[in-house]
Amino acid sequence: MDLTKKSIQKIIDYCEEHGLDFQSLPEIIDEPKVAPMVRGIGFEYVIKNYLINLLKKNDNLTVKKEIINSQLTVKGDDLQIYERDTKKSFSLECKLAKNNSFSLGTKNKKYSHCSIKVMRSRTLGDEIIKRLSKKGEATIEELKSHKDSYLYNHFDLVITNLRNAFYITNEDKKFIFRPNDEEWSFLENFCNTNNHSKIDNDLKNNHYFANSFDLAPISKNNICNRKKCPNPNDCKFIPNYPVFRFDELGKVWKNLKYIEKYFSK
Numbered sequence: 315m316d317l318t319k320k321s322i323q324k325i326i327d328y329c330e331e332h333g334l335d336f337q338s339l340p341e342i343i344d345e346p347k348v349a350p351m352v353r354g355i356g357f358e359y360v361i362k363n364y365l366i367n368l369l370k371k372n373d374n375l376t377v378k379k380e381i382i383n384s385q386l387t388v389k390g391d392d393l394q395i396y397e398r399d400t401k402k403s404f405s406l407e408c409k410l411a412k413n414n415s416f417s418l419g420t421k422n423k424k425y426s427h428c429s430i431k432v433m434r435s436r437t438l439g440d441e442i443i444k445r446l447s448k449k450g451e452a453t454i455e456e457l458k459s460h461k462d463s464y465l466y467n468h469f470d471l472v473i474t475n476l477r478n479a480f481y482i483t484n485e486d487k488k489f490i491f492r493p494n495d496e497e498w499s500f501l502e503n504f505c506n507t508n509n510h511s512k513i514d515n516d517l518k519n520n521h522y523f524a525n526s527f528d529l530a531p532i533s534k535n536n537i538c539n540r541k542k543c544p545n546p547n548d549c550k551f552i553p554n555y556p557v558f559r560f561d562e563l564g565k566v567w568k569n570l571k572y573i574e575k576y577f578s579k
């Protein structure tokens with residue numbers, strides 16, 4: 315049996331096991347409540363397979379995905395890369411660009427950019443705030459003013475894909491990839507082709523990574539704009555929507571195909 319047939323059989327078995335209609339599955343995964351989760355977790359697997367393929371000849375780096383029930387633990391990585399030479403494990407957080415967040419430039423940001431959604435889905439509760447402050451990660455005041463943000467040391471790298479920045483909600487309330495004319499002409503330039511299906515493929519197959527530290531104001535790349543932030547210039551929290559600058563590719567955000575360079579430093 316080929317892999318596709320095997321996967322279909324597994325889904326049929328899954329539906330039978332849980333008393334679900336196999337025929338309804340396409341509608342179920344497209345439900346507004348379900349689709350963002352399927353796409354978010356689906357992206358983790360896309361990156362896992364991308365990295366396994368990219369690093370298959372690299373015997374220093376190994377990709378791992380441990381499935382963790384995040385309700386039981388404080389920390390669960392999306393993916394890990396283990397570096398044999400240093401015996402270190404690096405945690406990777408996979409986050410899609412924010413829907414419809416592309417801009418050719420605004421008053422304050424005069425360059426083409428989009429936003430990456432890197433916020434917590436569950437905000438920090440008082441218990442965890444106490445625990446983190448005791449560990450010396452941040453003060454209670456700092457944690458309370460960034461309840462829905464990640465400290466930069468929560469993971470090592472953030473991995474993203476930009477295609478979502480060109481998603482809109484259509485007439486049927488469905489999320490779909492649909493750049494407008496202005497965006498298409500930007501993308502034609504960015505991807506160096508007029509072929510729209512090639513551009514779509516480029517967006518699907520090119521991923522970017524950033525060092526978590528470089529996304530936080532402490533790196534001096536930006537300033538925290540939280541009203542109650544006690545130290546906006548040295549803030550250790552990753553903004554909920556860090557900016558991806560198309561004009562500075564390779565500075566904070568780098569193409570994931572160059573990930574090996576990050577480790578060979």
Ligand SMILES: [Zn+2]
Pocket residue numbers: 460538539540543544545546549550551
């Ligand atoms: Zn801050």
